Amino acid sequence: MSDTIAHLKRGERGTITSFDEELVPLKLLEMGCLPGNQVVMMESAPFQDPIYLNINGTHLAIRRETAQVIQIERHG
Amino acid sequence: MGKSINVALIGNPNTGKTSLFNRLTGLNQKVGNYPGITVEKKEGICKLSPRLKAHILDLPGTYSLNTSSLDESVVVETLLNRNSKDFPDVAVVISDVENLKRNLLLFTQIKDLEIPSILVINMADRMQRKAITLDIDLLEEELNTRVVLVSARKNQGIDQLKKAIIEYKSLNTKPCVNASSIDPEYFDNLKKAYPKQSIYKLWLVITQDVNFGKIDRNRDLENLKQASFEVKSENDLKKLQHQETVVRYQFINGLLKKALNVDQSQAKDLRSRLDRILLHKVWGYLIFFAILLLIFQAIYDWSSYPMDWIDSAFAKASSWAQTTLPAGPFTDLLAEGIIPGLGGIVIFIPQIAILFLFIAILEESGYMSRVVFLMDHIMKKFGLSGKSVVPLVSGTACAIPAVMATRNIEDWKERLVTILVVPFTTCSARLPVYLIIIGLVIPEGSVLGGFLSYQALTLMGLYLLGFGTAIFSAWVLNRVLPIKRKAFFVMEMPAYKVPMGKNVLITVVEKTKSFVLGAGKIIMAISIVLWLLASHGIGEKFTNADELVRAEYAGQSLSEDELNDKIASQKLEYSFIGYIGKGIEPAVRPLGYDWKIGIAIVSSFAAREVFVGTLATIYSVGSDEEETIKNRMRAEVNPILGGPLFNFASGISLLLFYAFAMQCMSTLAIVKRETNSWKWPAIQFTAMTVIAYFAALAAYQLLS
Numbered sequence: 001m002s003d004t005i006a007h008l009k010r011g012e013r014g015t016i017t018s019f020d021e022e023l024v025p026l027k028l029l030e031m032g033c034l035p036g037n038q039v040v041m042m043e044s045a046p047f048q049d050p051i052y053l054n055i056n057g058t059h060l061a062i063r064r065e066t067a068q069v070i071q072i073e074r075h076g
Numbered sequence: 077m078g079k080s081i082n083v084a085l086i087g088n089p090n091t092g093k094t095s096l097f098n099r100l101t102g103l104n105q106k107v108g109n110y111p112g113i114t115v116e117k118k119e120g121i122c123k124l125s126p127r128l129k130a131h132i133l134d135l136p137g138t139y140s141l142n143t144s145s146l147d148e149s150v151v152v153e154t155l156l157n158r159n160s161k162d163f164p165d166v167a168v169v170i171s172d173v174e175n176l177k178r179n180l181l182l183f184t185q186i187k188d189l190e191i192p193s194i195l196v197i198n199m200a201d202r203m204q205r206k207a208i209t210l211d212i213d214l215l216e217e218e219l220n221t222r223v224v225l226v227s228a229r230k231n232q233g234i235d236q237l238k239k240a241i242i243e244y245k246s247l248n249t250k251p252c253v254n255a256s257s258i259d260p261e262y263f264d265n266l267k268k269a270y271p272k273q274s275i276y277k278l279w280l281v282i283t284q285d286v287n288f289g290k291i292d293r294n295r296d297l298e299n300l301k302q303a304s305f306e307v308k309s310e311n312d313l314k315k316l317q318h319q320e321t322v323v324r325y326q327f328i329n330g331l332l333k334k335a336l337n338v339d340q341s342q343a344k345d346l347r348s349r350l351d352r353i354l355l356h357k358v359w360g361y362l363i364f365f366a367i368l369l370l371i372f373q374a375i376y377d378w379s380s381y382p383m384d385w386i387d388s389a390f391a392k393a394s395s396w397a398q399t400t401l402p403a404g405p406f407t408d409l410l411a412e413g414i415i416p417g418l419g420g421i422v423i424f425i426p427q428i429a430i431l432f433l434f435i436a437i438l439e440e441s442g443y444m445s446r447v448v449f450l451m452d453h454i455m456k457k458f459g460l461s462g463k464s465v466v467p468l469v470s471g472t473a474c475a476i477p478a479v480m481a482t483r484n485i486e487d488w489k490e491r492l493v494t495i496l497v498v499p500f501t502t503c504s505a506r507l508p509v510y511l512i513i514i515g516l517v518i519p520e521g522s523v524l525g526g527f528l529s530y531q532a533l534t535l536m537g538l539y540l541l542g543f544g545t546a547i548f549s550a551w552v553l554n555r556v557l558p559i560k561r562k563a564f565f566v567m568e569m570p571a572y573k574v575p576m577g578k579n580v581l582i583t584v585v586e587k588t589k590s591f592v593l594g595a596g597k598i599i600m601a602i603s604i605v606l607w608l609l610a611s612h613g614i615g616e617k618f619t620n621a622d623e624l625v626r627a628e629y630a631g632q633s634l635s636e637d638e639l640n641d642k643i644a645s646q647k648l649e650y651s652f653i654g655y656i657g658k659g660i661e662p663a664v665r666p667l668g669y670d671w672k673i674g675i676a677i678v679s680s681f682a683a684r685e686v687f688v689g690t691l692a693t694i695y696s697v698g699s700d701e702e703e704t705i706k707n708r709m710r711a712e713v714n715p716i717l718g719g720p721l722f723n724f725a726s727g728i729s730l731l732l733f734y735a736f737a738m739q740c741m742s743t744l745a746i747v748k749r750e751t752n753s754w755k756w757p758a759i760q761f762t763a764m765t766v767i768a769y770f771a772a773l774a775a776y777q778l779l780s
Contacts, residue, residue: 021318025486025564029321030140032178037325042348042569043355049453050462052355052569056329058178059347059569061449063456066564 003074005053006067008041014072015039016055023069032056039072078127082162083241086151086186087170088179089137090442090570092198095228095579096170097134100238107586115150116480124238133162139178141185142317143284145483152284155189156277166244167193168237173203173210174571176336180328181321183219184253188276192247193221194240200225201232207339214335220248229576253327255279258319262308283313350572354446364447371434372536373528375507379426383511386426387706390419409607416692417603421596421685428504429588431473436583438469440575448567458547459554461485461565464494468546471501472539475743477587479750486564493553495750496760499743500546500736502539505684509734510538512688516710517727541735545767594742598683606653606679606690613651621647648694667733667769668726668776670714677733684739725779729772737768 008014016035024033033039037056044051049064087093097105101120108117118134135154136147143149154162167186171179176197186193197210216223222240226233255276256263266278308316354360397411438444444466452462463485471478478498485491502510514531522529554561617624625643634642648654656678657671664674676690695708712721738744744757751757 021315025566026142026314026317026321027139027144027486027564027566029318030142030178030181031566031568032325034322034325037329043351045355045449045453046357047453049456050449050565050567052351052449056177056325058175059571061445061452061565061567061569063452063563063565066566 003072004068005039005041005051005062005070005072006048006064008039008072008074010041010043012074013038013040014074017071017073019070024066028060028062028066031060032058033070039070078129080129080131081165081241081244083122083130083132084154084162084164084167085132085134085170086155086167086182087137087196088139088172088175088182088568090568091137091170091172091175091179092228093134093137093170095576096196096198096226097132098578098582099228099231099234100130100132103582105582107590110150115147122238124242128242130241133164138182140182140321141280144486147483149284152280155186155191156280164191166241166247167191168196168241169193170196170198173197173199173208174206177325177328177332180219180332181324183221184251184324184327185276187220187249188251188253188255188274189280190249190251190274190276192244192249194237194244194247195219195221195223196226196237197223198226198228201227201230209337211335215331218331218335219252220250221252222247251276253324255320255323258316258323262316282308283317347571351446351569354443355449360446360450364450367438369536371431372539373532374434375427375430375535377532379430382426383423386419386423390415390422394419408611409604412611413603413607414600417600417607417689418596419689419692421592421689423508423688425588425592427507428473428592429584431504432584432587433580435470435473436580437575440573440579442570442572444469445567445569449569452565456563458551459490459493459561460497460547460550461487461490461494463565463567464490464550467494467498468501468543471498471503471546473504473587475499475501475503475740476746479743479746482750486566487562489554489557489559489561490563492559492751492756493550493557495747496553496756497546497549499738499740499760499764500542500549502542502735503684503740505740506538506734508685508688509680510535510731512706512709513722513727513730515706516722517724538731538735545736598686598741602679602682602686603689606675606694609653609656610648610651610694613647613654615650618647618650621650653694666776667772668729668780670712670721672712673721673730681737681739682741684734687734723780725776728779729776732775733768733772735768736764736771738764 002017003014005014005016016033016037016039018035032055034056039056040054042052042054042059047064050061051064051067052059052061053067085093085097097118097120100122104122105118105120108119110117115136120132120134122130122132124130133154135151138148138151141148141152141155143152154160154164155167157163169179169183169186171183183193183195195215202208203210210225212223212225215221222243224233224237224240226237228234263275263279267275270278354363394411394415397407397415401407401410438447447469448462448465450462451465455462455464464482467478467481470481475498478501479495482491482494482498485494514534518531518534520529520531523533613619621643625646626639629639629642653675654671657675660674660678661671664671664677669677672691672694675694676687679690680687691709695712709722710720713719714721714723714726738761744761747757747760748754
């Protein structure tokens with residue numbers, strides 16, 4: 001089982017590798033959530049939902065369900 | 077007479093687009109609606125040179141031209157329709173220096189439409205602090221455009237921008253990304269079928285329907301869907317849109333690697349330090365709650381001074397008109413119908429302004445997104461979205477903008493539920509009703525060493541009741557409505573900013589003005605009708621009231637004043653409105669109301685705020701004394717039980733009725749437009765009114 005964004009703890013980072021396009025809204029792609037781009041976990045709300053990320057320089061929040069389907073390669 | 081050109085301001089949300097618009101146009105702007113839809117249209121005039129004016133259109137903020145909401149589709153429609161009078165001669169695309177990467181996505185799409193475009197990089201004053209350097213020449217070359225560095229906040233670079241707009245004819249309209257590379261064969265066929273059209277424009281028209289239907293478009297593109305070439309399935313089109321986004325980002329990332337340099341070691345981040353506190357699992361919620369408390373205390377306390385002043389000023393004006401102007405029906409209409417009716421509107425301007433002030437500050441500072449973030453998980457459990465918090469909070473000002481603010485909720489079910497429950501939140505139209513009743517039936521006095529008064533606490537309780545009912549109804553609706561929930565949620569977390577005084581001021585003035593004018597028309601009309609009904613009647617008991625009353629009390633030694641009062645109340649009782657009121661009375665008596673309150677309730681089904689004005693009109697008919705509305709209401713006696721009409725039981729019953737009932741025609745009309753069906757407003761109206769009646773009934777029966 002590879003890592004997803006939902007596995008990241010605060011301050012950890014990774015590179016997006018792939019995701020199922022059906023489960024991710026186009027708007028998230030437009031904000032820069034694309035394979036090859038870097039993602040940093042900034043903060044999470046109680047129950048780790050939603051999650052506040054920095055993807056490719058953009059600060060945004062997504063729900064845990066979406067974070068769980070975005071595969072990443074962890075850094076460090 | 078100078079020449080005028082059309083300029084469209086386009087940009088992502090949170091790029092300072094509105095600040096720039098305010099800088100360019102000053103107060104020389106007007107806010108209206110796009111024809112037929114409820115999207116706000118902001119326009120203004122900017123003088124570029126002695127001979128050239130710019131008509132500036134501030135388009136709604138959007139992240140891309142792939143539309144998924146009504147607001148966004150307005151942007152695309154404006155850019156596609158060359159025959160429209162709003163079609164821009166030049167597009168000014170605004171970006172934020174800290175989010176250039178994401179902002180450029182929209183810019184490359186607009187470039188592909190071959191519209192002359194200028195790239196504005198806003199918040200340039202932050203570059204030094206954030207250790208950002210830009211290669212402007214390289215950007216201009218690779219993007220085929222003019223780049224202007226601006227700080228709308230510090231008023232820097234505005235003149236350079238005006239100069240660039242003046243020279244718009246020299247702009248290069250060549251696209252900077254080749255979008256057709258995602259499927260060369262398909263785009264070739266498209267080009268062959270419509271050789272005259274821009275290829276990207278065709279693509280936008282085709283894909284628009286994938287995410288968003290029902291848009292009127294100009295006729296030459298109408299037949300596109302029945303095109304003779306290969307038609308792609310919705311899924312294939314979506315995949316292509318994804319690929320288009322990938323191609324654009326490849327170009328942008330490549331370009332910015334060369335043109336943008338951020339020295340991370342120097343970047344000191346205020347954002348993360350503030351987020352640590354404001355999003356904290358305990359402190360975050362406590363701070364949010366404290367801010368809410370502050371807002372309610374402010375509405376109640378700060379506004380009471382101007383409100384008392386307005387109340388007595390209108391009472392004085394009314395009696396001045398009565399005594400100074402020549403007697404006659406016109407003077408009566410003015411003194412007893414129009415002036416008290418107007419007073420009923422003007423009196424709650426202070427509260428609306430304070431509410432809009434707080435909401436504008438929360439939005440401008442970037443804090444509102446943090447609230448959404450904190451609340452999403454809880455709201456999700458009730459079938460709502462964290463983004464429902466914004467409509468629910470702005471619903472405390474007015475349900476109409478609140479219903480419109482649901483547009484950025486991605487999931488249809490979450491959005492519909494939000495629209496249906498928003499009218500439960502305590503809108504400012506309920507405030508005058510609440511304030512006057514609370515003032516009459518809740519004792520003065522305070523807890524916590526005088527910091528919180530009982531009256532303020534009651535008001536806070538009513539707000540919580542509104543929120544609570546909204547959330548509970550959402551939970552029920554989420555279970556009952558047979559609609560599938562996708563639960564998509566994407567939200568930008570903007571940088572924190574000190575709100576700009578000018579932006580906040582313009583928002584407060586604009587919103588208050590449109591609210592008061594909108595409500596004002598209804599209130600004026602209703603006041604005049606009510607006055608006519610109350611001062612006219614048929615039958616002997618009305619026309620001969622004077623003689624009949626004098627005869628009846630002939631034996632008793634009543635003063636002239638007391639006699640006049642008796643005559644006035646008999647006249648009112650046998651006027652047209654008296655008959656209507658008596659007809660309603662059996663339905664409202666179990667709730668603790670007399671027929672006068674019944675009339676006020678019925679007329680406030682047009683709009684709640686009519687309540688106070690109606691009572692003012694009814695009570696002032698025939699009374700010459702200078703008295704405030706509140707004092708007149710305090711003096712009313714329950715015709716059956718005796719004692720004050722407005723006592724604790726009937727007061728609470730009235731408060732509950734107004735808390736729950738759907739008494740606003742404008743909101744019903746907006747819900748119809750936003751849900752595209754009469755079904756939802758009909759359900760909303762019926763359910764809320766039934767709840768209101770039974771809650772008021774239970775309260776009165778238990779308390780009296």
